[in-house]
Amino acid sequence: MFKKILSCAILLFSLIAFSQSPPLSPETQVSIFTCDRGEELYSTFGHTALRIKDPNNALDVVYNYGYFDFRTENFYFKFVKGDLQYFMNVTSYDDFVFEYKLDRREVIEQTLNLPLAKKQELFNALNKSLLSDEKSYTYKFIDRNCTSMVVNKINGLFDTEKIQKVDDKTITYRTLLYPYFENYFWYKLGINIVFGSKTDQYAEKLFLPVELLHSLDKAKIDGKPLVSKKEIVVQGVKVQPEFSFFNSIYLICVVLLILVISNNRFLFKGYLFACGILGLFLCLVGLYSQHEELLWNYNALLFNPLFLLIPFVKENFLKKLNITLLVLLLIYCIVIVTKPYLTIMLPFIIANLYILMKLNGRNPLKLLTSIK
Numbered sequence: 001m002f003k004k005i006l007s008c009a010i011l012l013f014s015l016i017a018f019s020q021s022p023p024l025s026p027e028t029q030v031s032i033f034t035c036d037r038g039e040e041l042y043s044t045f046g047h048t049a050l051r052i053k054d055p056n057n058a059l060d061v062v063y064n065y066g067y068f069d070f071r072t073e074n075f076y077f078k079f080v081k082g083d084l085q086y087f088m089n090v091t092s093y094d095d096f097v098f099e100y101k102l103d104r105r106e107v108i109e110q111t112l113n114l115p116l117a118k119k120q121e122l123f124n125a126l127n128k129s130l131l132s133d134e135k136s137y138t139y140k141f142i143d144r145n146c147t148s149m150v151v152n153k154i155n156g157l158f159d160t161e162k163i164q165k166v167d168d169k170t171i172t173y174r175t176l177l178y179p180y181f182e183n184y185f186w187y188k189l190g191i192n193i194v195f196g197s198k199t200d201q202y203a204e205k206l207f208l209p210v211e212l213l214h215s216l217d218k219a220k221i222d223g224k225p226l227v228s229k230k231e232i233v234v235q236g237v238k239v240q241p242e243f244s245f246f247n248s249i250y251l252i253c254v255v256l257l258i259l260v261i262s263n264n265r266f267l268f269k270g271y272l273f274a275c276g277i278l279g280l281f282l283c284l285v286g287l288y289s290q291h292e293e294l295l296w297n298y299n300a301l302l303f304n305p306l307f308l309l310i311p312f313v314k315e316n317f318l319k320k321l322n323i324t325l326l327v328l329l330l331i332y333c334i335v336i337v338t339k340p341y342l343t344i345m346l347p348f349i350i351a352n353l354y355i356l357m358k359l360n361g362r363n364p365l366k367l368l369t370s371i372k
Contacts (some may be wrong), residue, residue, distance in 0.1 A: 021120075026055035028119050029111055032150065033096075034213040036106040036236045037180065039091045041187060044180055046209035048147040051109070052123055062096040063126050063131060064089050065144040068139070082290030086139040088129060088149070095305065097234055106236025110216050111229040120194070123338075125153060141293050142173060142198070142207050162226060165200065165206035166218045173293075174199040176208070178340045183241045185248050185344075192341040193278075196286065196297035249344055256351040267323060268355045269311045276307030290325045301332035302348055310359070329353060347348040 006018045035047040042078070052263035065088045069075075078084040100107050112179045114122070129135055137144060155161045168176075172196065206215060219226035245251060259271055304325055313321060329352060336342055336349075 011363070014350065016234065021124045022057060024052075024054050024116065024120050024123055025058075026116055027056055028054040028116065028123075030114055030119050030122060030213065031111040032107045032154075032216060033233075034108045034110070034190050034209045035100055036138070036234050038103055040238075045177075048209045048212055049096065050126070050150050050151050050153070051096075052126075052255055053084055053093065054343060060093040061090050062093055064083050064096070064146070065137070065149040071368075080289055080291075080294075082138070082140065082294075084139055086146075087136045088126075088134075090126075090130065100234045104237040104239070105234065106232060107234035108213060109229075109233045110213070110227045111228055112154070112216075113224060113228040114157070114220060115362070122153065125156070138290075139161045141291065142205055143292070145207060147209050147212050148205075148207050151212060158221075160222055163212070163215050165211060166206065166215050167206075167211050169202055169204050171203055172200050172340075173203045175340045178204045183243070183247075188341070189252075189344055192344065193299050193303075194282065194285070195293055196295045198292045198295065210256075218358065241276070249347065249361055252344075253347050256347050258353055260351060263358075265359070268359060272307040272310050272352070272355060275303040275348075276305050276310075279303035279305040280308065293357075299345075300334060301328045301335070302345065303353065304328060322356050326353070326356050326360075 013050055027176075029052075031051045031053070033047075033049040033051060035049070037044055037046045046067055049066070051061070052063070053060045065086065067089045068086050069086065072078060072084065075084070097107065100256060137149065139145060151163050155163055174192070177191070177199070178188070181191065206212060215229070216227050241247070259267060279300045279302075282297045282303065283305055286295050286300075306321065306325060309321060310318065329349070336345060
């Protein structure tokens with residue numbers, strides 16, 4: 001094992017030192033790894049990597065486009081802005097697989113039926129990227145990630161795109177992503193609040209690892225299947241988090257119900273002010289970020305920045321402001337009625353509607369006495 005790892009290290013060092021790739025043997029195999037989802041937010045959607053194995057050259061390495069550095073200066077600001085640099089790296093096959101065995105995440109390998117010349121071309125291109133500015137790339141959730149980078153490398157070997165999306169293109173990106181957050185309520189709520197209108201477009205781009213898995217199964221080269229072999233190299237364990245009241249919509253419902261029952265003007269205004277801060281954040285992110293997924297976020301109509309004015313305006317102006325806010329909330333309801341996350345936003349819609357009407361001097365459904 002040590003000899004194998006040492007050989008890989010020596011070979012990769014020679015690539016860096018001499019900026020050239022050795023010729024691959026006819027026994028070389030090129031394959032794609034599809035890795036199951038992890039428990040961390042950044043691994044929620046799984047992962048894609050590319051393996052090149054040449055036993056005659058004692059070569060067995062995995063090229064990985066999923067690296068980022070938490071130590072990057074202003075990491076979170078850069079991530080939100082959309083100019084955080086991800087980079088490709090190369091590791092030994094054993095090291096790569098060992099990590100996923102530790103995490104008990106399934107890894108499926110699909111071996112590609114490529115001519116030796118295409119394998120060499122791919123190997124050369126990958127090593128060239130390692131030694132150039134192509135090693136780093138600006139991460140984009142849909143348009144440029146670990147999966148799309150691998151797809152581009154493979155498709156770049158041919159005049160036409162051999163790998164194309166075969167999964168349903170008639171659903172939206174938001175609908176496609178929604179099941180990934182089953183039993184992860186806070187992830188589901190947060191992601192759906194910060195995502196803007198782009199995620200409501202039809203999901204025509206191939207960007208998820210499991211989509212690539214399905215597309216490779218259907219892809220052909222010269223009339224033959226692109227995938228010559230498919231196997232599970234790491235047996236994973238499907239772990240679904242147990243139901244927790246504190247990780248569910250019921251907690252939101254209870255908190256908002258207590259707020260409504262309190263019938264307290266100070267608490268009402270404080271709640272709306274907090275919503276206004278969130279809405280202001282959504283608007284500022286829309287102006288600041290280069291992530292297209294965060295732009296034109298209509299959730300700012302529900303968590304309206306105008307709520308920030310409510311604690312400070314006089315009563316005669318408050319009624320006019322509330323009418324404006326109620327109209328904007330109605331527009332939001334019309335927009336969201338067909339969206340998959342309507343259910344988790346409904347408690348906020350009902351609470352905001354009720355509180356605005358109470359502050360406007362109305363008693364909706366006559367559930368409570370006059371506001372305190």
